[in-house]
Every structure is written in structure tokens, then in C-alpha cells.
Amino acid sequence: MPTLILVRHGRSTANTGGVLAGWTPGVALDERGAAQAAALPGRLAEVPLAAAVTSPLQRCRETLAPLLAARPGLPLHTDERIGECHYGDWSGRKLAELNDEPLMEIVQRHPSAAAFPGGESVRAMQNRAVEAVHDWNERIEREHGPDAVYLMCSHGDIIKSLVADALGLHLDLFQRVHVDPCSVTAVRYTRLRPYLLRLGDTGDLAALAPRPDAPGSGPDAGNAAVGGGAGAP
Template sequence: MATLILVRHGRSTANTAGVLAGWTPGVHLDERGAAQAAALPQRLAGVPLAAAVTSPLERCLQTLRPLLDARPGLALHTEERIGECHYGDWSGRKLAELADEPLMEVVQHHPSAAAFPGGESMRAMQARAVEAVRDWNARIESEHGEDATYVMCSHGDIIKSVVADALGMHLDVFQRIHVEPCSVTAIRYTRTRPFLLRLGDTGDFGSLVPRGNAGEGGADSGDAVVGGGAGAP
């Protein structure tokens, strides 16, 4: 079956502001995010791509734009099911203040039981994203052959949930996965099982340098960053 290249969108203005964007309109790449997107065509230069699929949100469309400009014949498809988690009443709020919400402990340690007020559950988020990947795998293989590779630009929690499914991990463990802005994750799907080929690859080891507790969660604080975070400074 197809090989899927998952790209998390580049760093956004919400990431740097420490805000949980969700589906809030008008969230764009910041200066660094635009530079990350500009570097994507070279990073994927040796990979033949059958198609590009994107979340409908602006930050994902902006991330793929340089790649599409570099490959004029590459078809772009919009897929609602890989859009960001619907965080409901949490959307647009500061991650620092959300850390004090009782629900955050559930999001961190028992995400399969977490449902955002006025939004969706994390189970529903994963289910729609995995369903979209399965559907696109079948479509790409049907149209381009079983060795085809395609790129999909989405969001941190969406990509983490797809990786968890590919690894046979329960959703309650998915917070152990981290993907940086504009990182590349590759999964090769076969008839009997998926293989994780790359995870959160940026080609930059700066993100491994301890940063201390920046107040928005992450490996140094012991909590995962809901929404994915801003990445290395």
C-alpha cells in the first residue's frame, strides 16, 4: 500500500503566543514557520509524490505552498478529517491558564476519556483522522499504484494520534509522542501492518537541548503540549 508522509504545519503565531488555536480562523505561520515551509521542498526533493493532502486551516495551506510551487503538477486535496482537534471552549485560550483546568489532567493521562467542552472527544479526533488516512491510502494506491508516496499536512495532535494507531498503541499512550513544527513523519502501510519510518524528523538536533519548564508543558515539565507547541526556540 501507500507510503504516507505526514508534515506538521510550520510554527504559527498561535504557537509562539502559547495559545491553543484549534479551528480559530486567521492563524498563520510566523516568520520562522514561513522559513520552515520554504525549506520543505529541498527536504523532500528526492521523494516522488503522487499527491498532497491538507487540513483546510490556513497554517497548513501556507506550509505546503512552497512545495506546490516547486512541483507545479502536484495535485492538492483538502481533507476536513485531518483538521485540528475541535477544542471547543478551549480554543483561543492560553495554554498556561488551561494547565490549571481539571480536564487537563485527563487530557494528559487518560486522553481516551477526554472531551473538550463545546468541542469533540480525543477518541473522535483520532477516529476521523485514522479513517481519512485509510481512505487516502486506498485512493492513492488505486490511482498511482501500491508503491506510491503522498504527503499530508496536518496538526500535532492529529499526527500523534495517527502514529499511535500505526504502532498499535492505545490512545492513552499517545501523549508520549512529540512532533515539532514542520517535522516529517513517514509511515509505510502494507497489507498486514504499518511501519513507522520517520518520526518528527526536522534534521535539527537543537530540539534535544533541555529547555526547562517553559510553562506550556513538554518533556521537561512531564506534560505533553496540547496542540503540539512551538518547538525549539
């Protein structure tokens, strides 16, 4: 079965603004995010890609633009099932404000029971993303063979939920996974089980250095970055 490369979109204006973007239109890459996207073709230069699949949201399409320019024959597909979580009434709001919402504790501690007002549940988000991956695995293998490699450009919470599924983790543990903007996560699917080959690889270890806004510091110490966070400064 194929190997899937999951790329989180580059850093966006919502990430740096501390806003939970969701499906809010017009959320673009910021200057750093554009630079991250520009570096992606070089990082993947040695990897043969059968196809690319993207979330329909602008920040994902902008992330893939340099890669597509470098590989003009690479087929591109759009799949709404790997689009961002539908955060409903939370979309467009500051994360600092949302930390005071009672629902945030459920999102952090028991996400399998969390449903966003006017949006979808975390469980529904994971189900649609996993279904998309299974469908694309079958299609890529059918069209390109069992050793094919393909790429999906998606969002932090989507990728975290796919990693949890690949590792056989309960959804309540998916907040223990972290992926930075434009990081690469790779999963090799086989007939028996998936194998996690890379997780949140940015090719830059600077993100491991302590920083004031990292999980484990400040008033919200230990909270996961809902929506994925902005990555290293």
C-alpha cells in the same frame, strides 16, 4: 500499499503566543514557520509525491505553498478529517490558563476519556483521522500504484494520534509522542501492518538540546504539549 508522509504545519503565531488555536480562523505561520515551510521542498526533493492532502486551516495551506510552487503539477486535496482537533470552548485560550482546568489532567493521563467542552473527544479526533488515512491509502494505491508516496499536512495532535494507531498503541499513550512544527513523520502501510519509518524528523538536531521550556522542566513538568507546542526556539 502507499507510504504516507505526515508534515506538521510550520510554527504559527498561536504556537509562539502559547495559545491553543484549534479551528480559530486567521492563525498564520510566524517568521520561523515561514522559513520552515520554505525549506520543505529541499528536504523532500528526492521523494516522488503522488499527491498532497491538507487540513483546510490556514497554517497548513501556508506550509504547503512553497512545496506546491516547486512542484506545479502536484495534485492538492483538502480533507477536513485531518483538520485540527475541535477544542471547543478551549479554542483561543492561553495554554497557561488551561493547565489549571481539571480536564487537563484527563487530557494528559487518560486522553481516551477526554472530551473538550463544546468540541469533540480525543477519541473522535483520532477516529476521523484514521478513517481519512485509510480512505486516502486506498485511493492513492488505486490511482498511483502500491509503491506510491503521498503527503498529508496536518496538526500535532492529529499526527500523534495517527502514529499511535500505526504502532498499535492505546490512545492513552499518544501523549508520549512528540512532533515539532514542520517535522516529517513517515508511515509505510502494508497489507499486514504499518511501519513507522520516521518520527518528527526536522533535519535539525538542535531540538534535542535541553531548554527551559521543554517537557520535564517547570511547574508542569511531564505534561505533553496540547496542540503540539512551538518546537525549538
